[in-house]
Amino acid sequence: MQSKYKIRLLRANLFAAALALAYWTYMAQPVAALVLWLSVGWLFVTALLLDFSHRRSKALPWQVITGALLLGLIAVAPERHSFLIWAWAAMFMLPQQRWVAVLNTFTALISWSLIAPLLSLPEALLLLATLITLGVLSSAKACQLIDINGSIRKRLRLIPGLNLWPSGQLLRDLSREQTRSEREAIYAELLIIQVKRHQLWSTAQKLCNLIYSFEHVYRLNNQTLAALMLSHNPKEAAHRRKLLCAGLPETQHSHYLPLMDIELSRLSVEALVQLPLQQRKANDD
Amino acid sequence: MIDQPRQRHLMTFAYTVSVILVAGYTFWLYSMGNYHDLLVPMFVTLLLLTALLMHHSQALNPVVPRAILLSSSYVITLAAFYHNPSTSTIWIGLPTAAAFFLLPLSSALLLTVLSSPLWWLLTRHSDAASETVIAYTALILLMALPPWEHARQRALLRATDPNDNDCNAYHIDTLKERLHNEFLRAAMLNKRLAVLVMHLPQLDMAEEQFGSRAKTALLGALCNEVNSRCRDHDLLGRADNATFWLVLPDTSESGAMLVRERLQRALCQRVLVETGQLETRIAVCLPCRNESFERYISRLEARANALSIA
Numbered sequence: 001m002q003s004k005y006k007i008r009l010l011r012a013n014l015f016a017a018a019l020a021l022a023y024w025t026y027m028a029q030p031v032a033a034l035v036l037w038l039s040v041g042w043l044f045v046t047a048l049l050l051d052f053s054h055r056r057s058k059a060l061p062w063q064v065i066t067g068a069l070l071l072g073l074i075a076v077a078p079e080r081h082s083f084l085i086w087a088w089a090a091m092f093m094l095p096q097q098r099w100v101a102v103l104n105t106f107t108a109l110i111s112w113s114l115i116a117p118l119l120s121l122p123e124a125l126l127l128l129a130t131l132i133t134l135g136v137l138s139s140a141k142a143c144q145l146i147d148i149n150g151s152i153r154k155r156l157r158l159i160p161g162l163n164l165w166p167s168g169q170l171l172r173d174l175s176r177e178q179t180r181s182e183r184e185a186i187y188a189e190l191l192i193i194q195v196k197r198h199q200l201w202s203t204a205q206k207l208c209n210l211i212y213s214f215e216h217v218y219r220l221n222n223q224t225l226a227a228l229m230l231s232h233n234p235k236e237a238a239h240r241r242k243l244l245c246a247g248l249p250e251t252q253h254s255h256y257l258p259l260m261d262i263e264l265s266r267l268s269v270e271a272l273v274q275l276p277l278q279q280r281k282a283n284d285d
Numbered sequence: 286m287i288d289q290p291r292q293r294h295l296m297t298f299a300y301t302v303s304v305i306l307v308a309g310y311t312f313w314l315y316s317m318g319n320y321h322d323l324l325v326p327m328f329v330t331l332l333l334l335t336a337l338l339m340h341h342s343q344a345l346n347p348v349v350p351r352a353i354l355l356s357s358s359y360v361i362t363l364a365a366f367y368h369n370p371s372t373s374t375i376w377i378g379l380p381t382a383a384a385f386f387l388l389p390l391s392s393a394l395l396l397t398v399l400s401s402p403l404w405w406l407l408t409r410h411s412d413a414a415s416e417t418v419i420a421y422t423a424l425i426l427l428m429a430l431p432p433w434e435h436a437r438q439r440a441l442l443r444a445t446d447p448n449d450n451d452c453n454a455y456h457i458d459t460l461k462e463r464l465h466n467e468f469l470r471a472a473m474l475n476k477r478l479a480v481l482v483m484h485l486p487q488l489d490m491a492e493e494q495f496g497s498r499a500k501t502a503l504l505g506a507l508c509n510e511v512n513s514r515c516r517d518h519d520l521l522g523r524a525d526n527a528t529f530w531l532v533l534p535d536t537s538e539s540g541a542m543l544v545r546e547r548l549q550r551a552l553c554q555r556v557l558v559e560t561g562q563l564e565t566r567i568a569v570c571l572p573c574r575n576e577s578f579e580r581y582i583s584r585l586e587a588r589a590n591a592l593s594i595a
Contacts, residue, residue: 006440010433017426024419052441083420086378086428090385093431095438119373122313126306130379133302137386138431140295145438160444176517184535186474212473214466232474 007052014047032077039069053159063096067104074111082115085127089134095145108135159201162208163216167269170218170226175264177228187234188259191227191241192220192272194252200225203250210247224273234258300337303354307333307361325364329357351387358383359400366407374417377404378424390432397425449523452504453512460522460530461582467520467534468578477571479541481531481548482585483507484566484592488527491560499559506555506563514551515544528589541569566592 018040025033025040042065070088073081088108092101112131116124158164165173174190181188195203204225208217211227218226227244231237245251257272311326336350336357358380365372380400384393401421408417447459455463464480471478485507491499504523511521511531520532531548533541545567555563570588572581 006433006436010430010437013426013429013433017423017430020419020423020426024423050437052437052444054441054445080416081420082375083378083417083424084427085375086382086424089382090428090431093386094434115375119375123373126310127375129302129306133299133306134379134382134386136295136299136302137383140292140299141386141435143292143295145435156442156445157447158445160441179516180518180534184474184476212469213462214470214473230470230474 007050011047011050014043014050018043018047028080029077032073032080035069035072035076039073042066042069054156061097061100063091063094063100064103067091067100067107071107071111074114078114079118082118085111085115085131086134089131089138091138092135093138093141095142105135158219159205162205163213164204164208165216165218167218167220167226169216170220170228170269170272171264171267173216173218173228174259174262174267177230178259178262178264181230181259186230186232187237188228188230189237189241190257190259190262190272191229191244191254192256193225193227193248193254194223195225195248195250196252197223199250203248206248207244210244220269220273226272228259296340297337300333300340300350300354303357304330304333304337307357310361319368322364322368326361329361332357355380355383355387363403363407370407370410374408374411374413377408377417377421381421381424382428385428385432390429390436393432394425394429451501452523453508454529455520455522457522457524460520460524460532463520463522464530464532464582465578467532468572468581471534471572476535477537479533479536479538480570480585481533481541481545482524482568482570482588482592483511483529483531483548484589485527485529485564486566486593487560487564495559499557502557503560503563506557507552507565510552510555510563511548514548524585525589527593530585538569538571541571545569566595568592 021036021043022040025036028036046062070084070091073084088104088111091104091108096104108131112124112128115127119127156166158166177188193203193207200219200223204217204219207225207227211217211229215230216228218228220226229237229240231240241256245254307326307330311323311330314322314326332353336353339345339350339353340347362376362380365376381397384396387393388396401418404421405414405418408414411417447455449456454460467478470476485503488500488503491503507529508521511529515521515531515533518534520534522530522532524530531544533544536544549565549567552563552565557563568588568591570585576584
């Protein structure tokens, strides 16, 4: 509950910032107004697209767009928007890739050089020095987040509350499940499903709901899912597989591997995804 | 999580640079002959030097030097506006930005909103006073976004990371979920299930007497020992501050007893620097026939309570 609450507050903050910028367009030059409205639009879209999962976290480096908008705002009306130069320091609080951080540093320097003529030289230099200090302060804060993202990311589930895991977890679970199913004398198999790219997340959720809660689903790549299924015997497994495929009509291609036939020593996620292509070729020959 | 070496170095750099900056500013005023403006920057230089020294001594609360740095930024900006009313309004942004980097989000928002009338009083004579108000509001709202993003990521992490914060074991939510899964799996595939309830009687005392490092060492020793001595699919989770559950799938009562003996022997051979021999109390608890999951959980909790009192 508390996490939902945080999302809502972030969204409210985004809308409030958009409103403030929209109000600022009053009495602005046409070009300045245009960039202001663009920023308003960006904040609105961010607020609407915000969700509570790891789905979009590794996607496009959106910090570049934010940086470009900030530079645009300062460039179109340096004397009017000079105050926003301080927002640059906050940019470095966001976790970002190295090249994005370098790019943002350059963009921030350009923004400073646009503001500098408005101030006396010592004042401008003092501004640069304080900005650098604040930038260091804010990146010290970003350190905490980068560290958590690095080490823990490999074992995280992808959506809160769902048994949907990253592919790295599959390789670990496979070896564990192989010994376990052998010891318990049950039949386990890995069902691999390919869907269209835009249907991946909805299919993953459906798949998680269709299988037992003690079975797990893994995301292999942006159009492949795998489910580790446990049954008493191969006959029951075939029956369950048929029911599952009927429940997931959007499946483009699916195949299964009995867990005992998987050779773990040479296994990689790419090999698991590639397999159906080879099978198809074999069928064609 | 707070004290990583890299973050520490960056903070040291920031403290050092701010001392140099304010000292440079003082010399600048001196060389320009503004002797009556000198007092405040000189005082702030000394304050910041203390903050730098406090930051270096690890024993002190890191909040104090942060507070000094933030209040210095406020003092020096206010003094500049007081002595020279024609100072550019852009400098209002300095303490505002510093507040967001040095304080938690809610207090930063509160401080910047409360200090807004002050800035309005200082700048109301300039031509663009209303413009400044809007700019200030927009800046506050934009500066608050990255800390919100941090809060979101942290909440997301809490919701998706199966492990406990302090040790290499599942946290209570995941533990209950995994136990429920094993419970269902055992029922579905006709297998047995056993849980060992483990209690660390030294934990509370260790934290009170030796601080959090002794506590982490104790938790780490337990998790290491258990994880290295159990099968790959046994699940260790932290059910309570000093209580762990070890879920043993497909294990009979006698099997669980054996595991208990083995673990107890191995654990009491571990000797830690501050707390000495590792003490543990372990009990076996099996689900009864046709017992509901909720009832089993409450039975496990009752067993843990009994262990902590014994």
